[in-house]
Amino acid sequence: MQSEQILLLGVNHKTTPVEIREKMALSGGYDQYLAALNKVEHVQEHYLLSTCNRVELLVVADTGADVRDLLIRFLFGDEVPLEKADEYLYILEGREAVHHLFTVAGSLDSMVVGESQILGQLKEAYRHAAEQHSTGALLNKMLHKSFTVAKRVRTETGIGSSAVSISYAAVQLAKKIFGDLRQKKVLLIGAGEMAELAAEHLVGNGVKTVSVANRTLARAMRLAERFEGGAISMEELPEHLEETDIIISSTGAEGLIIHKKDVQAVMRKRRNRPLFLIDIAVPRDLDPELNDLDNVYLYDIDDLSSVVEINREGRGREAIKAERIVDEETLKFEHYIETLEVKPTIVELRKRIREIAEGEMTKSRHRLGELTGEQEDALDAMLHAITAKILHHPMEYLKSSRCTGHKKIKERVNTVCEIFGLPEGRAKKQDDETDE
Known part of the structure; x- marks a missing residue:
């Protein structure tokens, strides 16, 4: 019988405000927290994930052990009282914990559904856990399966192919115009x-450089420093149009900043290289007539919002397919866990039947006289065949797809143990009496 329970405790952007989440962030890195979890009694395996949008703790603990308060205190420290933590925390067990992990890996629980960053974060967290030997057979299997789920979602659906934020839509449009954004x-x-x-x-x-123009030069310099770029004054704009490939404008100006005639004059110098302009300002910064020029592509906030809305609808349809994949893989993993519960009984049953068969063969062996090697092999093959035939129905009974749920599995294991007189049967019977 399985002697462990799978628990997942966590908070995310849906359940917990950022001022609480930031207090739970792993300021010292994963390793010291994983080491601290090693000291929590009854926890056999553990894995910790921390991102800007979620902090989650996944553990395998001894069955029956009440480790929840210890783990809640570990997550929140002294920042949040235990009674207050319930407002923010979700606690999932068994199948629900598995389903949640697969949902996160498939980016269905992300702030932007379909984003690809979460898979890298999961793998990075797993790398630390593996290096600390925090995970064992069950969590290793579970986490590797979550990576498989993410791959299936990416390859079998189009959930990651559509832009669902204004900024991301801008990047996707830039790629359509230029292809490679490097340089x-x-x-x-x-x-x-x-x-x-x-x-x-x-x-x-991969863009090469970012320059910033702003009416306040100090502000331009600070922002440019973030991107390791340069700052320019608004008066220098015209001379920079010749070398720029992508312009993003979002000022609070009352009138247009760049007119059609300004760009028309530099397109000859640019030898008609494409120019991509994004006007996020309201009111608009860029002359709508720019779209009349060859190789000039202008999108305003309404254009980008339309792209986002169309893609969000499409991504919603793809999310339904992704959810079906998550459900499928959860059922498969649930069946795997169930096989772990019956595996010790199957091993013991094989051993018992083999011992009986070999014992009876030993008793009768002296009557057969001297045997050739070929006869020895034939007897051994017959012994193996008889053992396999005896084991066939009991093993099918234990592995049956109708045998789902911990209670039903326990009943079938106990039945087989009673019939064949397996020692584990008596132990399980005592467990049942204790439970009652």
Whole structure:
């Protein structure tokens, strides 16, 4: 019988405000916290995940051991009273814990459904746990299966192929225009939050340089420093249009900053290299007539929002397929756990039948006289065949797909142990009497 319980305790962006989550972040890195968990009584295996949106603790603990308060205190420390922690915390056990882990790995529980970053975070957390020998046979199997789930979701659905945020939509449109974004130059006009986020995404996709123009030069310098770029004044904009590939504008100006005639003049010098402009400002910074120019691509906030909304609907349909994959893999893993419960009984049963058969053969052996090697092999093959035939139905009985749920498995294991007189049967009977 399985002697462990799987528990998952955690908080995320849906259940817990950021001011609480940031207190739970692993400021000292994974290793010291994993080492501390080694000292928690009754915890056999453990794994810890910490991101900006979630902190989750996955453990295998002794069955019947009440470790929840210890683990809650470990997660929250002295920052949150135990009675208050219930407001933020989710605690999942067994199948629900497995399903949640697979849902997280498939990016179905992320703030942006379908984002790819979470898989890397899961693998990084697992690397630390493995190095600390915190995980064992069960969690190793479970975590590797979660990586398989993520791969299936990525390859069998289109959940990660559509932009669902303004900044991410901007990057996807830039890729359609330029293909490879490496070596491209970005110019930020203004210092709006969405423009800054779009620049982060572009840098993450390999753009070469980021320049920042702002009416307050000090602000431009601070932002440019973040991207290891340079700051320019608003008066220098015209001369930078010639070398820039992507412009993102989000100022609070009352009128247009870049007019059609400004770009028209530099397109000849650019030899008609594509120019991609994103106008996130309200009111608009960039002249709508820019779209009339060849090789000039202008998108405003409404254009990007339309892309996001269309993609969000498509991603919702793909999420349904992904959820089905998660459900399938959860059922498979649940069956795997169930086989662990019957495995000791199967091993003991094989051993008992083999001992009986070999014992009876030993008693009768002297009557057969001297045997050739070929006859010895034939007898051994017959012994193996008889043993296999006797074992066939009891093993099918234990492994039956109708045998689901801990209680039913326990009943069948006890029945087989009673019939064949296995020692574990008596132990389980005592457990049952204790339970009652």
